[in-house]
Amino acid sequence: MTFRTLDDVDVKGKRVLLRVDLNVPLKGEEVQDATRIARVVPTIKELVSRGATVIVLSHLGRPKGTVVPDMSLRVVTEPLSRALGMPVAFVETDWDNGKATRAVAAAKPGDVLLLENTRFHKGEEANQPSFVKRLLDLGDIYVNDAFSAAHRAHASTEGIAHFLPAVAGRAMEAEVGALTAALENPKRPLVAVVGGAKISTKFEVVGHLTSRVDTLIIGGGMANTFLYAQGKPVGRSLCEHDVVNEVREIIKQAGHHGCEILLPVDAVVAEDFKPHAHHRTVDISDVNAKERILDIGPKTLELVKACFDKAKTLVWNGPFGVFELEPFDRGTVAAAQYAAKLSREGKLLSVAGGGDTVSALNHAGVADDFTYVSTAGGAFLEWLEGKELPGVAVLQKSPSA
Structure with missing residues (x-):
């Protein structure tokens, strides 16, 4: 641009x-x-x-x-x-x-x-x-x-x-440059992390990214809906049961574009939604009816790290778990710290954005180590959706100075 x-x-x-x-x-x-x-x-x-x-x-x-x-x-x-x-x-x-x-x-x-x-x-x-x-x-x-x-x-x-x-x-200038490098003309493999509570708020983001990225890592409450759509038990976890067909269509669309979708294979679960609640780590197929998925487990974290190791470019929007509650912040913190390490070593161009994402990276102490962290919320999401932003587009059409 x-x-x-x-x-x-x-x-x-x-x-x-x-x-x-x-x-x-x-x-x-x-x-x-x-x-x-x-x-x-x-x-x-x-x-x-x-x-x-x-x-x-x-x-x-x-x-x-x-x-x-x-x-x-x-x-x-x-x-x-x-x-x-x-x-x-x-x-x-x-x-x-x-x-x-x-x-x-x-x-x-x-x-x-x-x-x-x-x-x-x-x-x-x-x-x-x-x-x-x-x-x-x-x-x-x-x-x-x-x-x-x-x-x-x-x-x-x-x-x-x-x-x-x-x-x-x-x-x-810096923001548009970073986002252009990450999505418009990226070094590949290109990996995106998309997390958060509800997939219904990010259908356009996820849909657009499946046609752009090599691997799409789904985290947070969004991952529960994907798991449910694949017939996995999610207990009392946050899950949008009414959008299963749309999620299956996204999975189909990703396959069409050659985009791998990475979902949790294990999770940290608890019956109570509160800090330091009694919890356990289970394979994703072993979540019982009373439990809530609150964070990714160690096996999933290793898969995420391996994905980061192969990547040249990373786009990150949304946490992996309920990072506001300890100890359910561990997956997000560990993944963020690993991406930051690769970025510091010059092995990964990392761009992150969105309110919860910035909070999570600050919580992990690594916001300054990513290549670029956007303070934008809605504008960052619309960019990920592939939409033209009026305030940026008009700078290409302005009168000469």
């Missing part, structure tokens, strides 16, 4: 509208995870060093076009300023009072302004031309550094890119 980047524009003396994703988890007014803030620091610093006035746009939460004080981006101002090592001016606006226009007019090259939550205006999510025009009046160049919001055709993620010179920021 080819698209324009910061290397293609002269930003000196220009007002740069920078769309980022500062939709960070909060506890009260405290940021619980600053990963998304850290990801945009290189782009902002580069723009400032090159003489731009940087006008930061983002959303926070889902205020649905109204001003919700608890979803104000004001709380992100200090963490962003601290990460940058320079002052950031917050502009409080309801987008109809002219404050944004006046603040931008008064700003100088090297200044960084953080404007209020774009979703406080109903025109943002509706991509209304009137709101697009309001944003256009604030800038000369548009930079999108918010891959995690690129699956939405909103005013600040897609609309304004049709009218201003539009390029990808460094985080967007």
Whole structure:
């Protein structure tokens, strides 16, 4: 995929509208995870060093076009300023009072302004031309550094890119580059891990991957439905009994494409769904009616490791078990640590993404060892589904700078 980047524009003396994703988890007014803030620091610093006035746009939460004080981006101002090592001016606006226009007019090259939550205006999510025009009046160049919001055709993620010179920021450039290397032009064998609770939420992901990858490893609650479809006992495990036909079709489709599907051959099971519940390890055919499958067993882990050993590229979305409850995190942690080891040794290009996946890799202490870890949720999944992302596609069609 080819698209324009910061290397293609002269930003000196220009007002740069920078769309980022500062939709960070909060506890009260405290940021619980600053990963998304850290990801945009290189782009902002580069723009400032090159003489731009940087006008930061983002959303926070889902205020649905109204001003919700608890979803104000004001709380992100200090963490962003601290990460940058320079002052950031917050502009409080309801987008109809002219404050944004006046603040931008008064700003100088090297200044960084953080404007209020774009979703406080109903025109943002509706991509209304009137709101697009309001944003256009604030800038000369548009930079999108918010891959995690690129699956939405909103005013600040897609609309304004049709009218201003539009390029990808460094985080967007890195993210799209990593995903392209993993799925569009990968070194093979290509292996994908797809886990999570329900297969019904990932039919499109799994369906698309069967035509792309050499081996598809199914984990988590999703694996239980696959096992059930093959006539295996799953006891009281999370299982979607009503989608068995669809799962069998996926298995058939994988065979048609020459894609191997790897399922658990043993499991850690317990009757109680709680931390440190009494548990045992059994072959997958020996799960009794009262038990729940909560993690993969050692035989399955060895199969996963052997698969990683053969792979050149790994795409990972979703855990192998209930990693939030000890000791049912062991399979996910061990597999993640092994993939990280291969990545550090230069034997494996590993790309992971999705909220639970990032949490699991952080829990395993290896998020920094994967080749690339995406902070995107929905955008990452839609990429895995093979869909075009509006916020990325428009960067290929933008006016020349």
